[in-house]
Amino acid sequence: MRLLVALGGNAIKQAHEKGTTVEQFLNCEKIMKLLAQIVKMMKPEDRLVITHGNGPQAGNLMVQQEAGKDIVPPQDLDVVGAMTQGQIAYMLQQTLDNYLRELGTNIPVVGVVNRVRVRRDDPEFIGENASKPVGNFLTKAEAMQLKKKHPEYILKKVKPTGKKCWRRVVPSPDPIDNVEDEAIRKMVDAGIIVIASGGGGVPVVLDEDGHYRGIDAVIDKDLAGERLAEVVGVDVFLILTDVEKVRLNFGKPDEKEIDRMTLPEAKRYLEEGHFLAGSMGPKVKACIRFLEWGGKRAVITSLDKAIDALEGKTGTEIVKG
Protein backbone atom coordinates (compact mmCIF):
# COMPACT_ATOMS: atom_id res chain seq x y z
CA MET A 1 0.00 0.00 0.00
CA ARG A 2 1.34 3.39 -1.01
CA LEU A 3 -0.12 6.39 0.81
CA LEU A 4 0.16 10.05 -0.14
CA VAL A 5 -0.72 12.57 2.56
CA ALA A 6 -1.40 16.18 1.55
CA LEU A 7 -1.11 18.78 4.33
CA GLY A 8 -2.33 22.36 4.15
CA GLY A 9 0.12 25.23 4.66
CA ASN A 10 -2.43 26.51 7.22
CA ALA A 11 -1.87 23.44 9.36
CA ILE A 12 1.77 24.56 9.75
CA LYS A 13 1.07 28.27 10.27
CA GLN A 14 -2.43 28.74 11.58
CA ALA A 15 -4.46 31.82 10.65
CA HIS A 16 -4.34 33.36 14.15
CA GLU A 17 -0.55 32.91 14.43
CA LYS A 18 2.23 35.26 13.35
CA GLY A 19 4.31 32.39 12.02
CA THR A 20 7.37 32.36 14.30
CA THR A 21 9.76 29.44 13.98
CA VAL A 22 8.59 28.15 17.39
CA GLU A 23 4.89 28.26 16.46
CA GLN A 24 5.46 26.46 13.18
CA PHE A 25 7.58 23.74 14.77
CA LEU A 26 4.89 23.15 17.42
CA ASN A 27 2.31 22.68 14.66
CA CYS A 28 4.61 20.32 12.77
CA GLU A 29 5.12 18.30 15.94
CA LYS A 30 1.36 17.83 16.33
CA ILE A 31 1.00 16.70 12.71
CA MET A 32 4.02 14.43 12.72
CA LYS A 33 3.26 12.75 16.03
CA LEU A 34 0.14 11.54 14.25
CA LEU A 35 1.80 10.63 10.94
CA ALA A 36 4.46 8.68 12.83
CA GLN A 37 1.68 6.53 14.29
CA ILE A 38 0.37 5.89 10.78
CA VAL A 39 3.88 4.88 9.63
CA LYS A 40 4.19 2.59 12.65
CA MET A 41 1.05 0.74 11.49
CA MET A 42 2.39 0.25 7.95
CA LYS A 43 3.98 -2.96 6.59
CA PRO A 44 7.64 -2.98 5.48
CA GLU A 45 6.61 -2.93 1.81
CA ASP A 46 4.21 0.00 2.33
CA ARG A 47 5.27 3.52 1.42
CA LEU A 48 4.43 7.03 2.63
CA VAL A 49 4.84 10.17 0.52
CA ILE A 50 4.05 13.64 1.89
CA THR A 51 3.12 16.86 0.16
CA HIS A 52 2.15 20.22 1.65
CA GLY A 53 0.87 23.71 0.91
CA ASN A 54 2.88 26.91 1.45
CA GLY A 55 0.33 29.75 1.29
CA PRO A 56 1.01 31.39 4.67
CA GLN A 57 4.78 30.84 4.45
CA ALA A 58 5.06 32.25 0.92
CA GLY A 59 2.80 35.13 1.99
CA ASN A 60 5.08 35.97 4.91
CA LEU A 61 8.20 35.73 2.76
CA MET A 62 6.67 38.03 0.14
CA VAL A 63 5.90 40.61 2.83
CA GLN A 64 9.54 40.46 3.99
CA GLN A 65 10.81 40.76 0.43
CA GLU A 66 8.61 43.79 -0.24
CA ALA A 67 9.76 45.39 3.03
CA GLY A 68 13.44 44.97 2.12
CA LYS A 69 13.17 45.73 -1.58
CA ASP A 70 15.12 49.01 -1.49
CA ILE A 71 18.19 47.14 -0.21
CA VAL A 72 17.81 43.60 -1.58
CA PRO A 73 15.98 42.52 -4.75
CA PRO A 74 12.87 40.37 -4.12
CA GLN A 75 13.13 36.94 -5.72
CA ASP A 76 10.67 35.78 -8.38
CA LEU A 77 7.70 33.63 -7.36
CA ASP A 78 9.30 30.36 -8.52
CA VAL A 79 12.29 31.02 -6.22
CA VAL A 80 9.97 32.01 -3.36
CA GLY A 81 8.25 28.65 -3.86
CA ALA A 82 11.59 26.81 -3.71
CA MET A 83 12.55 28.70 -0.53
CA THR A 84 9.34 27.66 1.22
CA GLN A 85 9.92 24.07 0.09
CA GLY A 86 13.22 24.16 1.96
CA GLN A 87 11.66 25.81 5.01
CA ILE A 88 8.64 23.53 5.36
CA ALA A 89 10.35 20.28 4.38
CA TYR A 90 12.98 20.95 7.05
CA MET A 91 10.36 21.38 9.78
CA LEU A 92 8.36 18.36 8.61
CA GLN A 93 11.31 16.01 8.20
CA GLN A 94 12.87 17.01 11.50
CA THR A 95 9.67 16.43 13.48
CA LEU A 96 8.65 13.23 11.65
CA ASP A 97 12.16 11.80 12.01
CA ASN A 98 12.10 12.63 15.75
CA TYR A 99 8.79 10.83 16.35
CA LEU A 100 9.68 7.87 14.14
CA ARG A 101 12.87 7.23 16.08
CA GLU A 102 10.90 7.66 19.32
CA LEU A 103 8.69 4.79 18.11
CA GLY A 104 11.76 2.72 17.24
CA THR A 105 11.31 3.13 13.47
CA ASN A 106 14.41 4.11 11.52
CA ILE A 107 12.91 4.84 8.10
CA PRO A 108 14.80 7.72 6.43
CA VAL A 109 12.78 10.88 5.73
CA VAL A 110 13.89 13.57 3.31
CA GLY A 111 12.41 16.58 1.52
CA VAL A 112 13.31 17.28 -2.10
CA VAL A 113 13.34 20.47 -4.13
CA ASN A 114 10.73 19.69 -6.72
CA ARG A 115 9.46 21.35 -9.89
CA VAL A 116 6.09 20.89 -11.57
CA ARG A 117 5.60 21.66 -15.24
CA VAL A 118 2.79 23.91 -16.43
CA ARG A 119 1.91 25.25 -19.89
CA ARG A 120 2.81 28.79 -20.88
CA ASP A 121 -0.53 28.92 -22.77
CA ASP A 122 -2.58 27.91 -19.73
CA PRO A 123 -5.68 30.17 -19.62
CA GLU A 124 -4.58 31.39 -16.17
CA PHE A 125 -1.73 33.33 -17.83
CA ILE A 126 -4.08 35.19 -20.19
CA GLY A 127 -5.26 38.73 -19.47
CA GLU A 128 -6.73 39.10 -15.99
CA ASN A 129 -7.69 35.41 -15.65
CA ALA A 130 -5.28 34.79 -12.77
CA SER A 131 -7.25 33.38 -9.84
CA LYS A 132 -4.96 32.52 -6.91
CA PRO A 133 -4.87 35.20 -4.17
CA VAL A 134 -1.45 35.68 -2.54
CA GLY A 135 -0.21 37.97 0.23
CA ASN A 136 -2.22 40.23 2.51
CA PHE A 137 -5.75 41.53 2.25
CA LEU A 138 -5.69 45.20 1.19
CA THR A 139 -8.00 48.21 1.08
CA LYS A 140 -8.86 49.50 -2.38
CA ALA A 141 -6.44 52.41 -1.85
CA GLU A 142 -3.61 50.04 -0.83
CA ALA A 143 -4.35 47.84 -3.82
CA MET A 144 -4.17 50.78 -6.22
CA GLN A 145 -0.92 51.93 -4.63
CA LEU A 146 0.63 48.46 -5.03
CA LYS A 147 -0.52 48.36 -8.67
CA LYS A 148 1.21 51.71 -9.24
CA LYS A 149 4.49 50.32 -7.82
CA HIS A 150 4.14 46.99 -9.66
CA PRO A 151 2.18 47.61 -12.87
CA GLU A 152 2.59 43.89 -13.75
CA TYR A 153 0.54 42.81 -10.70
CA ILE A 154 -3.13 41.83 -11.01
CA LEU A 155 -5.20 43.13 -8.08
CA LYS A 156 -8.72 41.84 -7.51
CA LYS A 157 -11.56 42.36 -5.07
CA VAL A 158 -11.80 38.89 -3.53
CA LYS A 159 -14.48 39.48 -0.88
CA PRO A 160 -17.86 41.13 -1.52
CA THR A 161 -17.78 43.26 1.65
CA GLY A 162 -15.35 44.61 4.26
CA LYS A 163 -12.69 47.29 4.20
CA LYS A 164 -9.75 45.04 3.28
CA CYS A 165 -11.24 42.96 0.50
CA TRP A 166 -8.59 43.33 -2.24
CA ARG A 167 -5.67 41.01 -2.86
CA ARG A 168 -3.00 40.38 -5.39
CA VAL A 169 -3.84 37.37 -7.56
CA VAL A 170 -1.39 35.26 -9.54
CA PRO A 171 -1.94 32.61 -12.23
CA SER A 172 -2.71 29.15 -10.89
CA PRO A 173 -2.07 26.97 -13.94
CA ASP A 174 -2.96 23.31 -14.17
CA PRO A 175 -0.04 21.00 -13.27
CA ILE A 176 0.99 18.83 -16.22
CA ASP A 177 3.69 16.63 -14.70
CA ASN A 178 6.28 16.37 -11.95
CA VAL A 179 9.75 17.15 -13.34
CA GLU A 180 11.70 15.14 -10.72
CA ASP A 181 9.50 12.07 -11.34
CA GLU A 182 12.34 9.59 -11.86
CA ALA A 183 14.36 10.70 -8.83
CA ILE A 184 11.30 10.62 -6.57
CA ARG A 185 10.24 7.17 -7.83
CA LYS A 186 13.72 5.81 -7.15
CA MET A 187 13.71 7.29 -3.65
CA VAL A 188 10.30 5.89 -2.74
CA ASP A 189 11.25 2.48 -4.18
CA ALA A 190 14.41 2.58 -2.03
CA GLY A 191 12.24 2.92 1.08
CA ILE A 192 12.65 6.63 1.76
CA ILE A 193 9.72 8.71 3.07
CA VAL A 194 9.82 11.57 0.56
CA ILE A 195 8.42 15.08 1.09
CA ALA A 196 7.84 16.46 -2.41
CA SER A 197 5.86 18.87 -4.57
CA GLY A 198 5.72 21.38 -1.69
CA GLY A 199 3.48 24.39 -2.27
CA GLY A 200 2.22 22.73 -5.45
CA GLY A 201 5.79 22.43 -6.75
CA VAL A 202 8.06 25.11 -8.19
CA PRO A 203 6.20 26.15 -11.36
CA VAL A 204 8.26 25.78 -14.54
CA VAL A 205 7.61 25.71 -18.26
CA LEU A 206 9.52 23.64 -20.81
CA ASP A 207 10.66 26.08 -23.49
CA GLU A 208 11.20 25.23 -27.14
CA ASP A 209 14.98 25.11 -26.63
CA GLY A 210 14.45 22.18 -24.25
CA HIS A 211 15.25 24.21 -21.13
CA TYR A 212 12.97 24.37 -18.11
CA ARG A 213 12.44 27.89 -16.80
CA GLY A 214 10.61 29.18 -13.74
CA ILE A 215 7.39 31.13 -14.20
CA ASP A 216 5.47 33.50 -11.90
CA ALA A 217 2.61 31.30 -10.74
CA VAL A 218 1.30 29.22 -7.83
CA ILE A 219 0.08 25.71 -8.54
CA ASP A 220 -2.71 24.22 -6.41
CA LYS A 221 -1.03 21.80 -4.00
CA ASP A 222 -3.73 19.09 -4.19
CA LEU A 223 -3.78 19.04 -8.00
CA ALA A 224 0.03 18.90 -8.02
CA GLY A 225 -0.13 16.24 -5.29
CA GLU A 226 -2.27 14.14 -7.60
CA ARG A 227 0.49 14.25 -10.25
CA LEU A 228 2.94 13.13 -7.56
CA ALA A 229 0.60 10.24 -6.71
CA GLU A 230 0.76 9.10 -10.34
CA VAL A 231 4.56 9.25 -10.30
CA VAL A 232 4.95 6.94 -7.31
CA GLY A 233 1.93 4.69 -7.94
CA VAL A 234 -0.06 5.71 -4.88
CA ASP A 235 -3.07 3.60 -3.78
CA VAL A 236 -4.57 5.90 -1.16
CA PHE A 237 -4.61 9.72 -1.43
CA LEU A 238 -5.34 11.34 1.95
CA ILE A 239 -6.06 15.08 1.87
CA LEU A 240 -5.97 16.66 5.34
CA THR A 241 -7.85 19.93 5.70
CA ASP A 242 -9.83 21.80 8.37
CA VAL A 243 -13.15 19.94 8.09
CA GLU A 244 -13.96 16.33 8.97
CA LYS A 245 -16.17 15.77 5.93
CA VAL A 246 -16.92 17.35 2.57
CA ARG A 247 -20.38 18.96 2.39
CA LEU A 248 -23.07 19.18 -0.25
CA ASN A 249 -24.88 22.52 -0.66
CA PHE A 250 -22.01 24.19 1.18
CA GLY A 251 -23.14 27.34 3.02
CA LYS A 252 -26.86 26.71 2.35
CA PRO A 253 -29.65 25.70 4.78
CA ASP A 254 -29.74 22.15 3.37
CA GLU A 255 -25.96 21.69 3.81
CA LYS A 256 -25.17 17.98 4.32
CA GLU A 257 -22.03 15.98 5.11
CA ILE A 258 -20.89 13.35 2.62
CA ASP A 259 -19.57 10.02 3.96
CA ARG A 260 -18.88 8.43 0.61
CA MET A 261 -19.00 9.42 -3.05
CA THR A 262 -18.46 7.34 -6.14
CA LEU A 263 -16.41 8.85 -8.96
CA PRO A 264 -19.52 9.67 -11.08
CA GLU A 265 -21.19 11.27 -8.05
CA ALA A 266 -18.12 13.37 -7.26
CA LYS A 267 -17.98 14.58 -10.87
CA ARG A 268 -21.67 15.48 -10.86
CA TYR A 269 -21.46 17.36 -7.55
CA LEU A 270 -18.38 19.27 -8.75
CA GLU A 271 -20.17 20.27 -11.96
CA GLU A 272 -23.25 21.31 -9.99
CA GLY A 273 -21.06 23.75 -8.03
CA HIS A 274 -21.37 22.21 -4.58
CA PHE A 275 -17.72 22.91 -3.72
CA LEU A 276 -15.97 26.27 -3.28
CA ALA A 277 -13.42 27.21 -5.95
CA GLY A 278 -9.97 27.67 -4.42
CA SER A 279 -10.99 25.55 -1.43
CA MET A 280 -12.90 22.23 -1.56
CA GLY A 281 -13.24 22.44 -5.35
CA PRO A 282 -9.62 21.63 -6.29
CA LYS A 283 -9.45 18.95 -3.55
CA VAL A 284 -12.42 17.06 -5.02
CA LYS A 285 -11.05 17.65 -8.53
CA ALA A 286 -7.68 16.18 -7.46
CA CYS A 287 -9.47 13.10 -6.03
CA ILE A 288 -11.44 12.67 -9.28
CA ARG A 289 -8.23 12.79 -11.35
CA PHE A 290 -6.56 10.36 -8.96
CA LEU A 291 -9.33 7.76 -9.33
CA GLU A 292 -9.55 8.28 -13.10
CA TRP A 293 -5.79 7.68 -13.34
CA GLY A 294 -6.11 4.38 -11.44
CA GLY A 295 -5.91 5.24 -7.74
CA LYS A 296 -7.97 3.05 -5.42
CA ARG A 297 -9.28 5.38 -2.74
CA ALA A 298 -9.24 9.09 -1.92
CA VAL A 299 -10.09 10.44 1.51
CA ILE A 300 -10.69 14.04 2.60
CA THR A 301 -10.79 14.74 6.35
CA SER A 302 -9.34 16.83 9.15
CA LEU A 303 -5.92 16.28 10.67
CA ASP A 304 -7.20 14.93 14.01
CA LYS A 305 -9.44 12.40 12.24
CA ALA A 306 -6.71 11.10 9.91
CA ILE A 307 -6.33 7.65 11.49
CA ASP A 308 -10.08 7.10 11.91
CA ALA A 309 -10.65 8.16 8.31
CA LEU A 310 -7.95 5.81 6.99
CA GLU A 311 -9.75 3.03 8.89
CA GLY A 312 -13.03 4.02 7.21
CA LYS A 313 -14.68 5.34 10.37
CA THR A 314 -15.09 8.97 9.30
CA GLY A 315 -14.09 11.53 6.65
CA THR A 316 -15.34 11.63 3.09
CA GLU A 317 -14.25 8.67 1.02
CA ILE A 318 -14.26 8.79 -2.76
CA VAL A 319 -13.99 5.52 -4.68
CA LYS A 320 -14.29 4.46 -8.29
CA GLY A 321 -17.80 3.09 -8.41
Added chain:
Amino acid sequence: MRLLVALGGNAIKQAHEKGTTVEQFLNCEKIMKLLAQIVKMMKPEDRLVITHGNGPQAGNLMVQQEAGKDIVPPQDLDVVGAMTQGQIAYMLQQTLDNYLRELGTNIPVVGVVNRVRVRRDDPEFIGENASKPVGNFLTKAEAMQLKKKHPEYILKKVKPTGKKCWRRVVPSPDPIDNVEDEAIRKMVDAGIIVIASGGGGVPVVLDEDGHYRGIDAVIDKDLAGERLAEVVGVDVFLILTDVEKVRLNFGKPDEKEIDRMTLPEAKRYLEEGHFLAGSMGPKVKACIRFLEWGGKRAVITSLDKAIDALEGKTGTEIVKG
Protein backbone atom coordinates in the same frame (compact mmCIF):
# COMPACT_ATOMS: atom_id res chain seq x y z
CA MET B 1 34.85 7.13 -9.32
CA ARG B 2 32.70 9.23 -7.02
CA LEU B 3 33.21 13.00 -7.26
CA LEU B 4 32.02 15.66 -4.82
CA VAL B 5 32.04 19.25 -6.09
CA ALA B 6 31.80 22.09 -3.56
CA LEU B 7 30.68 25.46 -4.95
CA GLY B 8 30.92 28.80 -3.16
CA GLY B 9 27.77 30.83 -2.53
CA ASN B 10 29.72 33.73 -4.10
CA ALA B 11 29.85 31.88 -7.40
CA ILE B 12 26.04 32.04 -7.48
CA LYS B 13 25.68 35.66 -6.30
CA GLN B 14 28.85 37.56 -7.06
CA ALA B 15 30.05 40.34 -4.76
CA HIS B 16 29.29 43.16 -7.23
CA GLU B 17 25.77 41.90 -7.91
CA LYS B 18 22.52 42.71 -6.09
CA GLY B 19 21.37 39.09 -6.28
CA THR B 20 18.29 39.26 -8.52
CA THR B 21 16.78 35.98 -9.66
CA VAL B 22 18.02 36.66 -13.21
CA GLU B 23 21.63 37.33 -12.09
CA GLN B 24 21.76 34.20 -9.96
CA PHE B 25 20.33 31.99 -12.71
CA LEU B 26 22.91 33.35 -15.18
CA ASN B 27 25.70 32.43 -12.75
CA CYS B 28 24.22 28.96 -12.21
CA GLU B 29 24.08 28.47 -15.98
CA LYS B 30 27.80 29.22 -16.30
CA ILE B 31 28.66 26.77 -13.52
CA MET B 32 26.36 24.02 -14.70
CA LYS B 33 27.32 24.22 -18.36
CA LEU B 34 30.75 23.22 -17.09
CA LEU B 35 29.61 20.56 -14.62
CA ALA B 36 27.43 19.01 -17.35
CA GLN B 37 30.60 18.53 -19.40
CA ILE B 38 32.24 16.77 -16.46
CA VAL B 39 29.20 14.49 -16.07
CA LYS B 40 29.32 13.75 -19.82
CA MET B 41 32.90 12.47 -19.39
CA MET B 42 31.97 10.16 -16.51
CA LYS B 43 31.38 6.39 -16.79
CA PRO B 44 27.92 4.93 -16.01
CA GLU B 45 29.12 3.64 -12.63
CA ASP B 46 30.64 7.02 -11.67
CA ARG B 47 28.74 9.38 -9.39
CA LEU B 48 28.55 13.15 -8.90
CA VAL B 49 27.44 14.82 -5.66
CA ILE B 50 27.20 18.61 -5.32
CA THR B 51 27.35 20.88 -2.30
CA HIS B 52 27.31 24.67 -2.13
CA GLY B 53 27.66 27.69 0.16
CA ASN B 54 24.86 30.15 0.92
CA GLY B 55 26.57 33.21 2.46
CA PRO B 56 25.27 35.91 0.09
CA GLN B 57 21.80 34.35 -0.17
CA ALA B 58 21.38 33.94 3.59
CA GLY B 59 22.73 37.48 4.02
CA ASN B 60 20.11 38.88 1.62
CA LEU B 61 17.31 36.91 3.26
CA MET B 62 18.33 38.15 6.71
CA VAL B 63 18.23 41.76 5.45
CA GLN B 64 14.70 41.16 4.13
CA GLN B 65 13.62 39.53 7.37
CA GLU B 66 14.97 42.43 9.43
CA ALA B 67 13.23 44.94 7.12
CA GLY B 68 9.87 43.21 7.53
CA LYS B 69 10.16 42.32 11.20
CA ASP B 70 7.39 44.66 12.41
CA ILE B 71 4.87 42.79 10.27
CA VAL B 72 6.25 39.26 9.98
CA PRO B 73 8.50 37.43 12.48
CA PRO B 74 12.02 36.67 11.18
CA GLN B 75 12.78 32.95 11.09
CA ASP B 76 15.61 31.44 13.13
CA LEU B 77 18.98 30.82 11.46
CA ASP B 78 18.36 27.09 10.97
CA VAL B 79 15.19 27.86 9.01
CA VAL B 80 16.98 30.58 7.03
CA GLY B 81 19.55 27.91 6.11
CA ALA B 82 16.81 25.52 4.97
CA MET B 83 15.19 28.28 2.88
CA THR B 84 18.44 28.99 1.05
CA GLN B 85 18.91 25.25 0.47
CA GLY B 86 15.59 25.28 -1.38
CA GLN B 87 16.48 28.44 -3.28
CA ILE B 88 19.96 27.44 -4.41
CA ALA B 89 19.24 23.76 -5.07
CA TYR B 90 16.36 24.80 -7.32
CA MET B 91 18.59 27.05 -9.43
CA LEU B 92 21.40 24.47 -9.57
CA GLN B 93 19.20 21.49 -10.40
CA GLN B 94 17.23 23.37 -13.03
CA THR B 95 20.34 24.59 -14.86
CA LEU B 96 22.28 21.31 -14.55
CA ASP B 97 19.26 19.30 -15.71
CA ASN B 98 18.86 21.66 -18.70
CA TYR B 99 22.49 21.25 -19.83
CA LEU B 100 22.56 17.50 -19.18
CA ARG B 101 19.53 16.97 -21.40
CA GLU B 102 21.10 19.26 -24.01
CA LEU B 103 24.07 16.83 -24.04
CA GLY B 104 21.71 13.86 -24.34
CA THR B 105 22.28 12.69 -20.76
CA ASN B 106 19.15 11.87 -18.76
CA ILE B 107 20.62 11.41 -15.28
CA PRO B 108 18.15 12.65 -12.65
CA VAL B 109 19.30 15.61 -10.52
CA VAL B 110 17.68 16.57 -7.24
CA GLY B 111 18.40 18.77 -4.23
CA VAL B 112 17.57 17.56 -0.73
CA VAL B 113 16.84 19.42 2.46
CA ASN B 114 19.72 18.32 4.63
CA ARG B 115 20.68 18.69 8.27
CA VAL B 116 24.15 18.45 9.79
CA ARG B 117 24.64 17.64 13.45
CA VAL B 118 26.83 19.80 15.68
CA ARG B 119 27.54 19.69 19.43
CA ARG B 120 25.79 22.05 21.81
CA ASP B 121 29.07 22.22 23.77
CA ASP B 122 31.14 23.23 20.72
CA PRO B 123 33.51 26.04 21.80
CA GLU B 124 31.93 28.31 19.17
CA PHE B 125 28.77 28.49 21.32
CA ILE B 126 30.66 29.67 24.40
CA GLY B 127 30.82 33.35 25.37
CA GLU B 128 31.93 35.58 22.51
CA ASN B 129 33.81 32.81 20.66
CA ALA B 130 31.47 32.91 17.65
CA SER B 131 33.55 33.50 14.52
CA LYS B 132 31.40 33.43 11.37
CA PRO B 133 30.44 36.90 10.07
CA VAL B 134 26.93 37.12 8.60
CA GLY B 135 24.94 39.95 7.02
CA ASN B 136 26.12 43.44 6.09
CA PHE B 137 29.21 45.39 7.13
CA LEU B 138 28.22 48.04 9.68
CA THR B 139 29.63 51.20 11.23
CA LYS B 140 30.33 51.02 14.96
CA ALA B 141 27.20 53.10 15.61
CA GLU B 142 25.06 50.76 13.48
CA ALA B 143 26.54 47.75 15.23
CA MET B 144 25.73 49.18 18.66
CA GLN B 145 22.19 50.00 17.53
CA LEU B 146 21.67 46.44 16.27
CA LYS B 147 23.01 45.07 19.57
CA LYS B 148 20.46 47.22 21.42
CA LYS B 149 17.62 45.79 19.33
CA HIS B 150 18.94 42.21 19.55
CA PRO B 151 20.86 41.86 22.84
CA GLU B 152 21.52 38.19 21.97
CA TYR B 153 23.60 39.14 18.91
CA ILE B 154 27.40 39.14 18.98
CA LEU B 155 28.87 42.09 17.07
CA LYS B 156 32.58 42.18 16.22
CA LYS B 157 35.02 44.45 14.45
CA VAL B 158 36.09 42.19 11.56
CA LYS B 159 38.35 44.58 9.60
CA PRO B 160 41.19 46.62 11.14
CA THR B 161 40.34 49.79 9.19
CA GLY B 162 37.51 51.46 7.30
CA LYS B 163 34.21 53.02 8.34
CA LYS B 164 32.04 49.92 8.00
CA CYS B 165 34.21 47.30 9.68
CA TRP B 166 31.74 45.71 12.12
CA ARG B 167 29.59 42.67 11.47
CA ARG B 168 27.32 40.31 13.31
CA VAL B 169 29.08 37.01 13.99
CA VAL B 170 27.40 33.67 14.70
CA PRO B 171 28.81 30.38 15.99
CA SER B 172 30.39 28.18 13.32
CA PRO B 173 30.54 24.81 15.08
CA ASP B 174 32.38 21.79 13.75
CA PRO B 175 30.14 19.43 11.75
CA ILE B 176 29.88 15.99 13.39
CA ASP B 177 27.78 14.06 10.90
CA ASN B 178 25.20 14.34 8.16
CA VAL B 179 21.73 13.49 9.52
CA GLU B 180 20.23 12.39 6.19
CA ASP B 181 23.19 10.06 5.54
CA GLU B 182 21.15 6.94 4.75
CA ALA B 183 18.72 8.69 2.39
CA ILE B 184 21.55 10.41 0.51
CA ARG B 185 23.56 7.19 0.21
CA LYS B 186 20.53 5.37 -1.22
CA MET B 187 19.93 8.18 -3.70
CA VAL B 188 23.52 8.27 -4.92
CA ASP B 189 23.59 4.46 -5.17
CA ALA B 190 20.40 4.65 -7.26
CA GLY B 191 22.22 6.87 -9.76
CA ILE B 192 20.80 10.26 -8.79
CA ILE B 193 22.99 13.39 -8.88
CA VAL B 194 22.28 14.74 -5.39
CA ILE B 195 22.67 18.35 -4.25
CA ALA B 196 23.09 18.16 -0.48
CA SER B 197 24.48 19.82 2.64
CA GLY B 198 23.77 23.26 1.16
CA GLY B 199 25.18 26.20 3.12
CA GLY B 200 27.02 23.72 5.34
CA GLY B 201 23.74 21.96 6.15
CA VAL B 202 20.95 23.04 8.47
CA PRO B 203 22.66 23.04 11.90
CA VAL B 204 20.95 20.79 14.45
CA VAL B 205 21.83 19.28 17.80
CA LEU B 206 20.70 15.89 19.08
CA ASP B 207 19.12 16.52 22.48
CA GLU B 208 19.04 14.06 25.35
CA ASP B 209 15.41 13.19 24.60
CA GLY B 210 16.56 11.82 21.24
CA HIS B 211 15.05 14.72 19.27
CA TYR B 212 17.01 16.79 16.76
CA ARG B 213 16.50 20.53 17.14
CA GLY B 214 17.76 23.44 15.07
CA ILE B 215 20.35 25.77 16.53
CA ASP B 216 21.44 29.32 15.63
CA ALA B 217 24.69 28.69 13.79
CA VAL B 218 26.32 28.53 10.36
CA ILE B 219 28.47 25.51 9.55
CA ASP B 220 31.42 25.87 7.17
CA LYS B 221 30.30 24.41 3.84
CA ASP B 222 33.62 22.69 3.00
CA LEU B 223 33.92 21.01 6.39
CA ALA B 224 30.29 19.87 6.12
CA GLY B 225 30.98 18.82 2.52
CA GLU B 226 33.74 16.56 3.81
CA ARG B 227 31.22 14.77 6.07
CA LEU B 228 28.99 14.35 3.01
CA ALA B 229 31.96 12.85 1.13
CA GLU B 230 32.33 10.24 3.88
CA VAL B 231 28.62 9.38 3.68
CA VAL B 232 28.67 8.60 -0.04
CA GLY B 233 32.21 7.19 -0.26
CA VAL B 234 33.68 9.93 -2.45
CA ASP B 235 37.06 9.38 -4.15
CA VAL B 236 37.74 12.90 -5.41
CA PHE B 237 36.79 16.08 -3.52
CA LEU B 238 36.86 19.14 -5.79
CA ILE B 239 36.57 22.51 -4.05
CA LEU B 240 35.86 25.36 -6.47
CA THR B 241 36.77 28.83 -5.25
CA ASP B 242 38.03 32.12 -6.73
CA VAL B 243 41.73 31.26 -7.08
CA GLU B 244 43.41 28.75 -9.39
CA LYS B 245 45.87 27.53 -6.76
CA VAL B 246 46.38 27.62 -3.01
CA ARG B 247 49.28 29.84 -1.93
CA LEU B 248 51.99 29.60 0.69
CA ASN B 249 52.89 32.77 2.64
CA PHE B 250 49.58 34.26 1.54
CA GLY B 251 49.69 38.07 1.32
CA LYS B 252 53.48 38.21 1.86
CA PRO B 253 56.29 39.12 -0.60
CA ASP B 254 57.41 35.48 -0.86
CA GLU B 255 53.86 34.28 -1.68
CA LYS B 256 54.05 31.12 -3.79
CA GLU B 257 51.51 28.90 -5.57
CA ILE B 258 51.26 25.24 -4.55
CA ASP B 259 50.79 22.61 -7.27
CA ARG B 260 50.75 19.60 -5.02
CA MET B 261 50.80 18.90 -1.29
CA THR B 262 51.02 15.63 0.56
CA LEU B 263 48.83 15.15 3.62
CA PRO B 264 51.74 15.77 6.07
CA GLU B 265 52.75 18.91 4.15
CA ALA B 266 49.20 20.25 4.16
CA LYS B 267 48.95 19.67 7.92
CA ARG B 268 52.25 21.42 8.54
CA TYR B 269 51.36 24.44 6.36
CA LEU B 270 47.97 24.73 8.07
CA GLU B 271 49.61 24.68 11.51
CA GLU B 272 52.18 27.25 10.39
CA GLY B 273 49.30 29.62 9.55
CA HIS B 274 49.80 29.88 5.80
CA PHE B 275 46.07 29.89 5.10
CA LEU B 276 43.46 32.50 6.03
CA ALA B 277 40.93 31.48 8.70
CA GLY B 278 37.38 31.62 7.32
CA SER B 279 38.77 31.39 3.77
CA MET B 280 41.48 28.96 2.57
CA GLY B 281 41.99 27.58 6.10
CA PRO B 282 38.76 25.53 6.35
CA LYS B 283 39.15 24.37 2.72
CA VAL B 284 42.58 22.88 3.40
CA LYS B 285 41.31 21.50 6.72
CA ALA B 286 38.41 19.82 4.90
CA CYS B 287 40.85 18.25 2.41
CA ILE B 288 43.05 16.98 5.25
CA ARG B 289 40.06 15.35 6.96
CA PHE B 290 38.95 13.86 3.66
CA LEU B 291 42.34 12.19 3.04
CA GLU B 292 42.63 11.05 6.67
CA TRP B 293 39.18 9.45 6.37
CA GLY B 294 40.25 7.53 3.25
CA GLY B 295 39.59 9.82 0.30
CA LYS B 296 42.02 9.49 -2.62
CA ARG B 297 42.49 13.00 -3.93
CA ALA B 298 41.44 16.53 -3.04
CA VAL B 299 41.70 19.42 -5.50
CA ILE B 300 41.26 23.14 -4.87
CA THR B 301 40.94 25.40 -7.92
CA SER B 302 38.82 28.05 -9.61
CA LEU B 303 35.58 27.34 -11.44
CA ASP B 304 36.96 27.98 -14.94
CA LYS B 305 39.89 25.60 -14.32
CA ALA B 306 37.76 22.76 -12.97
CA ILE B 307 38.19 20.38 -15.91
CA ASP B 308 41.93 21.06 -16.29
CA ALA B 309 42.42 20.57 -12.56
CA LEU B 310 40.51 17.27 -12.56
CA GLU B 311 42.85 16.17 -15.35
CA GLY B 312 45.86 17.15 -13.20
CA LYS B 313 46.91 20.10 -15.37
CA THR B 314 46.42 22.87 -12.81
CA GLY B 315 44.94 23.65 -9.38
CA THR B 316 46.35 22.51 -6.06
CA GLU B 317 46.20 18.78 -5.56
CA ILE B 318 46.39 17.23 -2.11
CA VAL B 319 47.13 13.52 -1.83
CA LYS B 320 47.91 11.12 0.97
CA GLY B 321 51.63 10.86 0.71
